Amino acid sequence: MLNTKTILLVILSLFITACGQKSTLSGDPIAGEALFGQVTIDSAPGCASCHSTEVDKVLVGPSLAGVANRAGERVPDQTAEEYLQNSILEPNLYVVDGFSSGLMYQKYKDILKDEQVRDLVAYLSTLK
Numbered sequence: 001m002l003n004t005k006t007i008l009l010v011i012l013s014l015f016i017t018a019c020g021q022k023s024t025l026s027g028d029p030i031a032g033e034a035l036f037g038q039v040t041i042d043s044a045p046g047c048a049s050c051h052s053t054e055v056d057k058v059l060v061g062p063s064l065a066g067v068a069n070r071a072g073e074r075v076p077d078q079t080a081e082e083y084l085q086n087s088i089l090e091p092n093l094y095v096v097d098g099f100s101s102g103l104m105y106q107k108y109k110d111i112l113k114d115e116q117v118r119d120l121v122a123y124l125s126t127l128k
């Protein structure tokens with residue numbers, strides 16, 4: 001007969017497997033970098049038209065050099081990944097000091113596929 005401990009272990013291992021599967025859904029940084037560098041993404045402007053990845057180089061938006069290091073501290077209770085995803089999909093939730101809200105292109109959530117957002121977040125996470 002199965003005792004409680006065994007059942008708990010089975011549940012735990014299922015849980016760990018599920019988490020493992022989730023991480024295989026995470027994005028591809030190489031694809032993300034390519035997307036970031038595109039001049040346009042469908043009808044939207046490309047990220048690199050407003051963002052440099054060189055330190056302190058401000059185009060229309062802030063330099064994204066080192067953004068992976070800042071991302072986790074921007075908004076309480078948001079992980080770095082959540083913050084980066086929100087920055088793309090809901091840019092006005094947090095507006096970087098010294099920049100105006102509404103300046104970042106607002107409609108990526110209508111344009112980017114989930115996979116493209118994951119790829120971009122994976123790429124931004126490499127900018128340390």
Ligand code: HEC
Nearest residue numbers: 045046047050060061062087091094095096099103104105
């Ligand atoms: C039209 C110009 C423009 C485009 C295009 C643009 N951004 Fe932005 N972005 C901004 C501006 C301005 C800010 C700062 C204001 C704010 O936080 O909304 C910003 C902020 C950000 C931030 C927050 C940076 C930080 O230090 O916290 C991230 C991340 C970001 N953008 C990623 C992207 C990505 C990825 C794309 C392409 C999918 C993109 N942006 C396209 C202008 C732009």
